[in-house]
Structures are given as structure tokens and as C-alpha cells.
Amino acid sequence: ILIVHEWWGLNDYPKSRALKLAKEGFIAICIDMYGEGIVADNPKDASELAGQIYENPKLLWLRFNAGYETALKIRGVNPTKMAAIGYCFGGSVVLNAAKMGAPLDAVVSFHGGLAGVPLEKGKMKAAVLVCNGAADQFVPEKEIMKFKEEMKVNNVDFTFINYDNATHAFTNPNSTKVGEKFKMPIAYNKEADDKSWTDFFVFMRQKVN
Numbered sequence: 001i002l003i004v005h006e007w008w009g010l011n012d013y014p015k016s017r018a019l020k021l022a023k024e025g026f027i028a029i030c031i032d033m034y035g036e037g038i039v040a041d042n043p044k045d046a047s048e049l050a051g052q053i054y055e056n057p058k059l060l061w062l063r064f065n066a067g068y069e070t071a072l073k074i075r076g077v078n079p080t081k082m083a084a085i086g087y088c089f090g091g092s093v094v095l096n097a098a099k100m101g102a103p104l105d106a107v108v109s110f111h112g113g114l115a116g117v118p119l120e121k122g123k124m125k126a127a128v129l130v131c132n133g134a135a136d137q138f139v140p141e142k143e144i145m146k147f148k149e150e151m152k153v154n155n156v157d158f159t160f161i162n163y164d165n166a167t168h169a170f171t172n173p174n175s176t177k178v179g180e181k182f183k184m185p186i187a188y189n190k191e192a193d194d195k196s197w198t199d200f201f202v203f204m205r206q207k208v209n
Contacts, residue, residue, distance in 0.1 A: 098126040
């Protein structure tokens, strides 16, 4: 399972999720989309770093694919059972990588944005799970409806789950503190975190045999 970080960069949070997956028997690898371990400690820098990827689909593809190719070299990795998950910015990355034809069996976005490159018919092979906070102010209803329609029109196997009272970044225990510090509408929601993790495992069992 490939893991893509939030817009802050490859900090301890995605690494903690990789360890959690490893304890469940998965091989998990975190992709550094910014390179050289760059981590932002404020929204302005994070936005600039994420924007470089959002605005350049080719760069997104090159960096994600570099992580994918690296994962294939790890002993024990089965190239026929590959999945990618992402958080916030990372959710957008994995969805867009799948849209661009990444050879994945499944992709899961946790509180990620849904906009991005247009999907060409037949290009997306992965089954999709979107775990979305119903109170996420960063993912407007219009964006959700457009995403769902795009998935349906292209016959993509997708599941969209809304979690009541969950805001952006609801799976990250540090979100509440960060939200208060920078006056951002983000907060940790343990109930939604636990439920989405369970839904993720159910999805994986169904789609990655």
C-alpha cells in the first residue's frame, strides 16, 4: 500500500499510518511528493508546496510513479495487489494518479479534494473509496457532485462515504490543535477516524484479493 501525505509533507502522521498497516500485515511505503523530506510548518508554505503538484499533473505523475516503481523493488511486494491511500492533499494525489492510469487495484482518499485532471474513458483501472467529512468546508457539494458524475459516466467502481460531523483532516489526531493555531476549519473526529479505517479494510478485502 502506497501512502501519500497531507499538504504539510512527509511528517510523522503518514509514517504512523504506515506502521499501523504494517502491523496488519501489509507492506506500506510512504511517498514523499515534495522530495528531500521537505515539511511545511504553516499553511502558507504548505499551500505553495501543494500547489506545485496540483498545478502540474506531469510532476504529480512522475513523483507518484517513482514511489510506485520503488515499491515494486521491495521484497515481498506483489505487483498484482497494489493500492494507494492518501490524506487531504494525498487523497487528491492518489485519485489523480489513478485517473492518469496508475496500475493500481484500489485507491482510497481520506478527506481529500476531488478536483483534478479530467478522466479519459477506460484509463482508470482502480476501484475507488472516498472517505469524506460531511462538514468538510474544503470539499464543496458542487465538487462532490461533479466527481460522482465523472465516476458514473466512466463506469468506475467507486464508493463514496460521508461521515457525519466530520471536518477536513478528521483522521489526524493533531488536526484540532493545528486548526486552533492557524484558525483553520479542521479537527480530529475519533468516531469518523475509526469508522473510516474499518470501511477502508472492508473495501480492501473486497477489491484487493
